[in-house]
Amino acid sequence: MKLKKLTIGSTELPGNLLLAPMADVTNLAFRLLCRQYGADLTYTEMINADALINENRKALMKGLTDQEDWPFGVQLVGNSPESLREAALLVEEELRPVVIDVNMGCPAKCITRAGCGSALLKSPEIVHKIISGLVDSLETPVSAKVRILGREEESLEIARLIEDAGALALTVHGRTAEQMYSGSSDLGQIRAIKNEVSIPVIANGDIRDEESAEHALEFTGCDGLMVGRAAMGNPFIFWRIRHYLETGEKLEPDPRTRQFEDFEAYINLLEEYGILSSINLRMQAQWFTKGLHGSRHIREKINGLKDAKSIIELMKSSCRKEY
Ligand SMILES: Cc1cc2nc3c(=O)[nH]c(=O)nc-3n(C[C@H](O)[C@H](O)[C@H](O)COP(=O)(O)O)c2cc1C
Incomplete structure (x- = not known):
């Protein structure tokens, strides 16, 4: 039994598998789906602190969470201590998340140019x-x-400083900002950080299946694992990893119908929470068709479709053809 309970502040989570915050991905519906499949904590997409306090408060908060959505964390992005503080107070008052996270990892030019x-x-x-x-x-x-950071000592210094400032958890993606998504996540540096601080450390980067999850936990000794890209179009990954860490056994390969069933469940949730119109459906459908036989052909066809129902029909008929 390698699954452990992760505690953040006074909240003890049932396990230690986290869904990464991902812009344009981790909307409420997707988070709920991952939760159903065993994600112990999910984060909102990053929310711009300045936008939250100055302009779009109502729009940004709309459809962000719901009673079913527990436990969840909110991630803020910003560079001014005052704006972040003001935004966080709003979030605390209106949403009551388990944790408020500050994005200190996004390497996108549009974010770093603003010092965030x-x-x-x-x-x-x-x-x-x-x-x-x-x-x-x-x-x-x-x-x-x-x-x-480039040198391990710099990474350790930042980790110590974050702990010293009073943070109660730290997530580390084992790539430098310059790497963006190239190379692989450096578990050695994550392990060094875990050994350096006493707060819970969550390992992130390249956890894509049962083995990589087990290896990351064992190698780094971290308190939790955060899964990002591998969950896109594949929320069932949490069930697989969870099952493996709990029992040491792997589940059978997914039936071919799983992806469109999950996609259909996802669409239903998007509709239920009134956020279907705010997502790029075709892009998300592409993720849910990854790995399907003839997926290139399916993707090309999806590009010509406009609504959720026809995309689901296409996915269903593509799966049927394989039997
Ligand atoms: C589409 C996309 C959006 C992302 N958005 C965010 C974000 O809003 N906040 C954040 O901290 N990281 C964001 N990330 C980074 C992920 O949270 C994660 O750190 C990274 O993908 C590495 O984990 P992985 O190898 O499991 O994907 C994003 C990544 C992707 C692919």
Whole structure:
């Protein structure tokens, strides 16, 4: 039994498998689906702190969470300790998440140019100010999600500083910002960080199946695992990893129908929570067809379709043809 309970602040989660925050992916419906399949904690897509306090508060909060959506974390992105504090207070009051996370890892130019995401890692004093400001003002536990830095000592310094500022958890993606998504996640640095601090450390990067999950947990000694890209179009991955960590046994390969069944369940949830119109359905359908026999052909066809029902029909008929 390798699945452990992860505790963040006063919340003890049933396990330690987390869904990564992912922009344009981890909307409420997708998070609920992953939760049904065993994700123990899910995060919202990153929310811009300045936008939240200045412009789009109502729009940004709409459809973000629901009673069924528990436990969840909210991730904020920003670079001003004051704006982040103000935004976090709003989030705490209106949404009551288990944890408020600060994005210190996003390498996208549009984010780093504004001094946010991974750009923060170059300014340790601001990192400290942001975290300690949040910790002093909030009742909700605060966490940070970082990437590693070029030299291990720099990564350890940032980790120590985040702990010292009062964060109650730290997620580490084992790539530098410069790497973006190239190369592989450096589990050695994640392990060094885990050994350096006393707060729970969550390992992230390249966890894509049962073996990589087991290896990451064993090698790093981390308190939790966070799955990102491997869950896109494949929320069932949480069930697989969970089952494996609990029993040591792997589930049978997925039936071919799983992807469209999951996609249909996803569409139903998007409709139920009124967020279907706000997502790029065709793009998401592409993820759910990954690995299906003839998926290239299916994807080409999806591009010509407009509504959810015809996409589901296409996926169903493509699966039927294989039997
Ligand atoms: C489409 C996409 C959107 C992402 N959006 C966010 C985000 O909003 N906040 C964040 O901290 N990381 C974001 N990430 C990074 C992931 O959370 C994760 O750290 C990264 O994908 C590495 O994990 P993986 O190898 O399991 O995918 C995003 C990644 C992808 C692929």
